[in-house]
Amino acid sequence: MTYxxxxKAxxxxxxxxxxxxxxxxxxxxxVAWETVQEYFKPSAFDLLSVPSIHPSPSSTAGGAALAEAGVVATQGWAV
Incomplete structure (x- = not known):
């Protein structure tokens, strides 16, 4: 199951x-492959669009400074 x-193969x-x-x-x-496929199968909740409560650096006034400091945005979250 780990593999x-x-x-995802x-x-x-x-x-x-x-x-x-x-x-x-x-x-x-x-059996492991079937189990993993079932577990990761998209659900109705995956289809909902939920806005991020943490804007990405590029959408803020200081976005350029954050990007220059190495902060990157991943799907709306700053990491």
Whole structure:
């Protein structure tokens, strides 16, 4: 599940077995992939547009100074 979650890619065809029978390991990777896909499936809440309560630096008067200091905006949040 870690591979699938981190890389958003199917682990099914990976060769690592963790010492298990290869068929069992492949089945467990398939179940992990199905689980991760279901978990990250978009929901109705993902479709809602919620405005950010923290404006990005580029939308503020001091945005240029913040950007020059290395502060960047990511989806409306300053990081």
């Amino acid at each position: 699938a979650s981190l890389f 199917s682990p099914v065809d990976l060769k690592y077995t963790a010492g298990l029978d290869p068929a069992i390991a492949k089945h467990l990777r398939a």
